[in-house]
Amino acid sequence: MSDLGALRRELTEFSQRSFNRHLVSGTGGNLSLRVPGTDTVLITPSGFSLGDIEPEMIILVNLDGEILDSPMNFKGSKETGFHLEAYRNRQGCAAVAHVHPPYATAYSCLGKDLPLVTISARAGLNRVPCVECFMPGSTELCSAVSGGITDYPESNALLMKEHGILTMAESMSLAYYVADLVEDSAKIAFLAANIHTDT
Ligand SMILES: [Zn+2]
Secondary structure (H helix, E strand, O other), rough: OOOHHHHHHHHHHHHHHHHHHOOOOOOOEEEEEEEEOOOEEEOOEEEOOHHHOHHHHOOEEEOOOOOOOOOOOOEOOOOOHHHHHHHHHHOOOOOOEEOOHHHOOOOOOOOEEEOOHHHHHHHOOOOEEOOOOOOOOOHHHHHHHHHHHOOOOOOOOEEEEOEEEEEEEOHHHHHHHHHHHHHHHHHHHHHHOOOOOOO
């Protein structure tokens, strides 16, 4: 039997870290984790900054998106759908981070793979493909992300065109570190592309 209280605290910690690390701004982004050994998921609520999340704000849903427990009666994130696609379609996925970090999101506007210019980016990320742009919360966006999850099994991170990124991992800390690496890799790619050596 999992300790839901400990899992809620873990999700809270990484929500706040994501906000403080500037991986997301305003009320954007959402984090989730699977309750080990079950078909249930804890996810951050709709309409709140990840910087303001507290454990009792977090919602328990099943893999069909039905709310099983919401201590403060909050609604689930409108982007719950593609989180659940990750748990349904990615073997071993135990946590998902969806954030809007500025450099990676800027690269997403090109609609292409994120350029991985460092050895650590290539080793840690392998490939970061881009999925098509649709309205946040729409079934079309959910389908596009789901397609990316199944079409690129070698990738644990996706760019979402003109929107942000999605990362999937075996733990909440790893999903957060992958998101952090994606943003840092995008920042380095941008800096490398803008350094002029012809002095
Ligand atoms: Zn979003």
